[in-house]
Amino acid sequence: MAVDKDERQRHLPAGRKAQLAAFVADAGQVTVAELAERFKVSIDTVRRDLDQLAADGALVRTYGGAVSLSTASRTDRAVDQRLAFMEQEKDKIGTLAADLVQDASTIMINGGTTTLAAARRLGQHRDLTIATNNLLVPGALPVTAVRDIYVFGGAVRQLTLATVGPVSFRTAGGADLDITCDLALIGVGAVAADAGFTTSNIAEAAMMQEMISRAARVAILADSSKFDRRLFAQVSELSAADYLITDAAPPPSLQEALDAAGVEVITPAPVPRPR
Known part of the structure; x- marks a missing residue:
C-alpha cells in the first residue's frame, strides 16, 4: 500500500518543519496545541521546531505558539x-x-x-x-x-x-x-x-x-x-x-x-x- 508523500514527510524532522513553517505562514497565527494536533507530534516536539524556525528567521515565536513574519510586521493591529x-x-x-x-x-x-x-x-x-x-x-x-x-x-x-x-x-x-x-x-x-x-x-x-x-x-x-x-x-x-x-x-x-x-x-x- 502506497503511503502519501506528504504523510511520510510529516514524520521526518526536516519535512515536518518545512510544512510547519508553510502552515504558520498561511494561517498567520497558531498555537502549539493546534500544531501538535495537525502534525500528530508531541507539544514538546512542536516547541522545539518553533524555536528552531524562529532562530532561522522563518517565523516569530510567541507565548504558546507562533505568528508568521507578515503578521508580525503589521504594526497597526487592533489592541486585542x-x-x-x-x-x-x-x-x-x-x-x-x-x-x-x-x-x-x-x-x-x-x-x-x-x-x-x-x-x-x-x-x-x-x-x-x-x-x-x-x-x-x-x-x-x-x-x-x-x-x-x-x-x-x-x-x-x-x-x-x-x-x-x-x-x-x-x-x-x-x-x-x-x-x-x-x-x-x-x-x-x-x-x-x-x-x-x-x-x-x-x-x-x-x-x-x-x-x-x-x-x-x-x-x-x-x-x-x-x-x-x-x-x-x-x-x-x-x-x-x-x-x-x-x-x-x-x-x-x-x-x-x-x-x-x-x-x-x-x-x-x-x-x-x-x-
Missing part, C-alpha cells in the same frame, strides 16, 4: 490582537520598566500594549503622578501606587485606544501649563541603527517626541520582534533614550549603535540551566 502578541515578552519588559520608577515621581506613559504591561507592574510603588495618552492605563494602574492620573486630550485612535494631540494641559484661563516628568516610558514600533526609534503613525510620533522632550530620563520599551526594522515616522534618534528595555539582546550591529549612542540596554537576567 496586540495584547496576545509577544505577551510573555511584554510582561518581562514591563517588570524591568517598573524597576526604573521611583516612588513619588512623575511618569509619562504613551500608548501601546508594552507600556500597558509596565503600568500593571507598578503595584510596589507609591505616590506616583501619571500622565498618559493610553486610555487603557488608568484602569490598569494599581490603586495603591497612584496619587494623581492625567490623560492627555485629543482625538482618539480606536485602533490603539490612545489619544493623539498636544502633550499639554491648560489653566482655567486657557494658558498652557509647563509640564515635565522624571521618567518617560515610551513604546515604539521599531528600532534600527540607522533610523533610530520609529512608529507607523505621524501623529503618534509627534506626541512621543514631545513626551521625550519633557522627560529627565527616557526608557524605550520594545520587544525583540521590533529590532532592525524601520516604520513610516521617526520618533527620535537612538541617542534620545537613556534606556532600551527589551526581552533579548539586540543583534551585534544594533547593540554597537546603541552603545555609541549612550543607550543602556536592559534585558531579563538569563535563567540558570538545571544541572
Whole structure:
C-alpha cells in the first residue's frame, strides 16, 4: 500500500518543519496545541521546531505558539490582537520598566500594549503622578501606587485606544501649563541603527517626541520582534533614550549603535540551566 508523500514527510524532522513553517505562514497565527494536533507530534516536539524556525528567521515565536513574519510586521493591529502578541515578552519588559520608577515621581506613559504591561507592574510603588495618552492605563494602574492620573486630550485612535494631540494641559484661563516628568516610558514600533526609534503613525510620533522632550530620563520599551526594522515616522534618534528595555539582546550591529549612542540596554537576567 502506497503511503502519501506528504504523510511520510510529516514524520521526518526536516519535512515536518518545512510544512510547519508553510502552515504558520498561511494561517498567520497558531498555537502549539493546534500544531501538535495537525502534525500528530508531541507539544514538546512542536516547541522545539518553533524555536528552531524562529532562530532561522522563518517565523516569530510567541507565548504558546507562533505568528508568521507578515503578521508580525503589521504594526497597526487592533489592541486585542496586540495584547496576545509577544505577551510573555511584554510582561518581562514591563517588570524591568517598573524597576526604573521611583516612588513619588512623575511618569509619562504613551500608548501601546508594552507600556500597558509596565503600568500593571507598578503595584510596589507609591505616590506616583501619571500622565498618559493610553486610555487603557488608568484602569490598569494599581490603586495603591497612584496619587494623581492625567490623560492627555485629543482625538482618539480606536485602533490603539490612545489619544493623539498636544502633550499639554491648560489653566482655567486657557494658558498652557509647563509640564515635565522624571521618567518617560515610551513604546515604539521599531528600532534600527540607522533610523533610530520609529512608529507607523505621524501623529503618534509627534506626541512621543514631545513626551521625550519633557522627560529627565527616557526608557524605550520594545520587544525583540521590533529590532532592525524601520516604520513610516521617526520618533527620535537612538541617542534620545537613556534606556532600551527589551526581552533579548539586540543583534551585534544594533547593540554597537546603541552603545555609541549612550543607550543602556536592559534585558531579563538569563535563567540558570538545571544541572
